[in-house]
Amino acid sequence: MVLGTSKQIVSARATDKQIQAVSQDGGIVTGLLSFALDEKIIEGAVVAGPGEELWKPKPMVAMSADEIIAAAGTKYTFSPNVMMLKKAVRQYGIEKLGTVAIPCQTMGIRKMQSYPFGVRFLADKLKLLVGIYCMENFPFASLETFINEKLGLSTDLVEKMDIGKGKLWIYTQDETFSLPLKETHGYEQAGCNICKDYVAELADVSTGSVGSPDGWSTVITRTDDGDTIFQQAVDAGIFEIKDIDSVKPGLPLLEKLAKSKADKGAKESERRRELGLPVPW
Amino acid sequence: MSLISKVKRFLRIETKPTKDDEEDKPTESKITGASTTEKIKKPVNLEDVGASKQEVEKVAEENAKPRIGYIHLSGCTGDGMALTENYDILAELLTNMVDIVYGQTLVDVWDMPEMDLALVEGSVCLQDEHSMHELQEVREKAKLVCAFGSCAANGCFTRYARGGQQARPDHESFLPIGDLIDVDLAIPGCPPSPEIIAKTVVALIQEDMDYLQPMIDLAATTEGCGCDLQKYIVNNALCTGCGTCAMACQTRAVTMVEGRPAFNSDRCIKCGICRIQCPRSWWPEERIKEDLGL
Incomplete structure (x- = not known):
């Protein structure tokens, strides 16, 4: 199936007003990780926290719901979260760990769990892996090009960034700017072009805005544990949910984007293989 | 519960049930650790089902514990120690699952016996006659030779060796074992x-060859370094x-650094793990x- 293995697919959003105020869409990652933390399912989570420079995130170990909320929102450049997993276990002494990861990061983590050649006593500590949908990621200099050069704005003024409805949206305190996605093409990192995974198929729970109305996210639960934790959070009132078939644009759009990324990735892999370059799939 | 399933449970590698035995699916939860169902396998008496004596003996032989040897060349014993860190299953592993038939400090045997598997730790020193001989002998006596740890697999830290040190200043050239003999699998x-x-x-x-395939593939390379990330991953x-x-x-x-690996050659021990763990x-x-x- 183009969306990977799933237990349930729903449209959801966090009920907490504080989370709604800071979250990218439905606040699923923030809500789920803080719920897991409060319920002691995890003792800490590796998230993309604020870095020294605005919009340049840095992986951080969040030990409280407040720290998780402080890291809410999508950053469209690198945050090598996987790097921090070992630190979280070794230096923070976390025995039950959660994290948020884009598909390529999910793959690094899962490969480490199945084949932990040089990684000691970490594979079994990861209890909750929340994956986020991802079409591509940008070097920071690409973001600067969009914001500073193409839109003529100062990065410091940007309050929120978003990609949706065919555009990159830049929000300042009182204005909204947009850039058609064809203006961003070619600025993504090259490694993304062979990626076939849009919906984080190997996560415990995957989420992203596509398929759901504004302010909501489409949630796919995949593993038994992921499904259980998400259901517990729904039962606890952390999330309100809607039948995915009842919302617009719904699953067809998500499936379309997932398929287009899979097709493009396969095609680029093939192209590189013909050139004699190494590709992992 | 059988020994193997105990070990597998410890390792969290319970095999996924096939569609046919979906109902027997163990529902152990990573969160609670509780298991609600357990698959029970009934032993089958082969003679009851009409097997000949020869067939029974053949099965018994096939199920014999693998004979494992541990050969220590130029390494720090860290790989052998990592093996012993499987505290929860070590006693069962050594008592009931494998026969350790050869190994310095482990077994009181002078001559190297025939082995199903030889774990070779450490690289081999070209100037050390004893090591060179032992390595050749391992290849003759073992059905499978495993480069156990990065020193054996790709040289690792011993790649920096250059001789001129006591007690043997002449011991200067250390190579991964795959440069001298055929290696069947590597665990870097x-x-x-x-x-x-x-x-x-x-x-x-x-005999789960699917799981072992990467180890077999890794035996084909005897190189490893932090600069592999730039050369094989970023450059490609x-x-x-x-x-x-x-x-x-x-x-x-x-x-x-800026979303790309930066490596410090002063810290790198050339174990090759960075590239091996890379999902790409x-x-x-x-x-x-x-x-x-x-």
Whole structure:
């Protein structure tokens, strides 16, 4: 199936007003990780926290719901979260760990769990892996090009960034700017072009805005544990949910984007293989 | 519960049930650790089902414990120690699952016997006649030779050796064993994690060749270095800045700078783990999905 293995697919959003105020869409990652933390399912989570420079995130170990909320929102450049997993276990002494990861990061983590050649006593500590949908990621200099050069704005003024409805949206305190996605093409990192995974198929729970109305996210639960934790959070009132078939644009759009990324990735892999370059799939 | 399933439960590698035995699916939860169902296998008496004596003997022979040897060349014993860090299963492993038939300090045997598997730790010193001889003998006596740890697999730290030191200033050239003999599989790592050692041993006992394929593939290369990340991953447009290499590095030689690995050659021990763990160097998709039950 183009969306990977799933237990349930729903449209959801966090009920907490504080989370709604800071979250990218439905606040699923923030809500789920803080719920897991409060319920002691995890003792800490590796998230993309604020870095020294605005919009340049840095992986951080969040030990409280407040720290998780402080890291809410999508950053469209690198945050090598996987790097921090070992630190979280070794230096923070976390025995039950959660994290948020884009598909390529999910793959690094899962490969480490199945084949932990040089990684000691970490594979079994990861209890909750929340994956986020991802079409591509940008070097920071690409973001600067969009914001500073193409839109003529100062990065410091940007309050929120978003990609949706065919555009990159830049929000300042009182204005909204947009850039058609064809203006961003070619600025993504090259490694993304062979990626076939849009919906984080190997996560415990995957989420992203596509398929759901504004302010909501489409949630796919995949593993038994992921499904259980998400259901517990729904039962606890952390999330309100809607039948995915009842919302617009719904699953067809998500499936379309997932398929287009899979097709493009396969095609680029093939192209590189013909050139004699190494590709992992 | 059988020994093997105990070990597999310990390692969290319970095999995914096939569609046919979906109902027997163990529902152990990672969160609660509770198991609600357990698969019970009834032993079958072969003679009851009409098997001949020869057939019974053949099965008994096939199920005999694998005979394992441990050969220590130029390494620090860290790999052998990592094996012993499988505290929970070590006693059972050594008592009931394998026969350790050869190994300095482990077994009081002077002559190297025939072995099903030889774990070779350490690189081999070209100027050390005894090591060179032992390595050749291992290849003759063992059905499978495993380069156990990065020194044996790709030279690792001993790549920096250049002789001129006491007690043997003449011992200067150290090579991964694959440069001298055919190696069947490699378990790199400095040291390899206790988990990968246990998983490999279980896979060997069960002849789970799918799981072992990456170890077989890794035996084909005797090179490894932090600069592999730049050369094989970044230069080939494969890096996505996920950070797995920096996480995996066992000496903190790899950091992430502007979303790409930066490596400190002063810290790098050339174990090769950064590239081996990279999801873009090789990708065991089927196995991962099986392990996750997806």
